[in-house]
Amino acid sequence: MVTAALVKELRERTGAGMMDCKKVLSETDGDLEKASELLRERGIAKAAKKSGRVAAEGMVEAYISEDGKVGAIVEVNSETDFVAKNQEFRTFVMDIAKQVVKNNPKTVEDLLQEPAIFEEGKTVNEALIGKIATIGENISIRRFARFETTDGLIEKYIHGDGKIAVLVNMTSGSKELAKDVCMQIAAARPEFVSREQVPAERLEKEKEILKAQTMNEGKPEAIAEKIVMGRINKFYEEICLVDQEFVKDPSQKVSNILKDAKVVEFARFETGEGIEKKEENFAEEVMKQLK
Secondary structure, three states: OOOHHHHHHHHHHHOOOOOHHHHHHHOOOOOEEEHHHHHOOOOOOOOOOOOOOOOOOEEEEEOOOOOOEEEEEEEEEEHHHHHHOOOHHHHHHHHHHHHHHHOOOOOOHHHHOEEEEOOOOOEEHHHHHHHHHOOOEEEEOOOEEEEEEEOOOEEEEEOOOEEEEEEEOOOOOHHHHHHHHHHHHHHOOOOOOOOOHHHHHHHHHHHHHHHHHHHHHHHHHHHHHHHHHHHHHHHHHEHHHHHHHOOEEEEHHHHHOOOOOOOEEEEEEEOOOOOOOOOOOHHHHHHHHHH
16 A cells, blocks of 8 residues: 555655656555566666664764774764753763774674773673763664774865765875765765775676666666666665765866775764664654643
8 A cells, every 4th residue: 555654755765746756655565665666667766875863962973092003983862952052971982982993893883791991890782871861861882883094194175064074094195085985985975985886786786777767768778777887887886985076176086096096984873873763853842831
């Protein structure tokens, strides 16, 4: 059954019109993934990838050790943006990043069980519970990534007062170059460093969608194959860092500005990405409180 909620979600994912969304959902028995692909094949949806709606509050932060060889990026969520601006909350988030750098936990669960380096006599989980009590709002440590190098360099970039954070591990290059790469990742949202990292299944699925899209435009199959190969290059330019246009100088590719330097890995965290936030009517909420 195609519900209004399904149509709404498909519209938010693809930007397609309501009637188009309703039609493809009916054709795919309400399967959102298949419906999204069908819209793309018909050239109705332009997006090559779906990004989760950013809804949850909190902040992302990054910390690099004094010797510059270890770095961590973390996301800690709160219920409201008001709390995210609270200095006690912000200090706690930085403390979590420092904890990850020092102790190298494997999972969030492992991190929570560690003795807190910033609060003597407590585990990280106990320190977290303490913050929830004093700040008066639910807080959760969502995710982290940690990079380490021996002879390269690690750099970070924080954008929008903790809304986007990037951490990069490079084999060589200057801090200025590394900072430029961080800003590129923040702005252009690559998913991989290079084409070699794109999973084969992801590539084949993209080719299938592009071929169907091209044939739906009325192109013969033989010509469609050639057009698809051209469009695949555009796909790589969107999701692979080294193939992207450099945001500070679009006449160059990122690979040109890197020269001999190499990006080993990167992480880009955006506060609340992919988390659905409960929609609230604050006027109704106030009335409930008054009653």
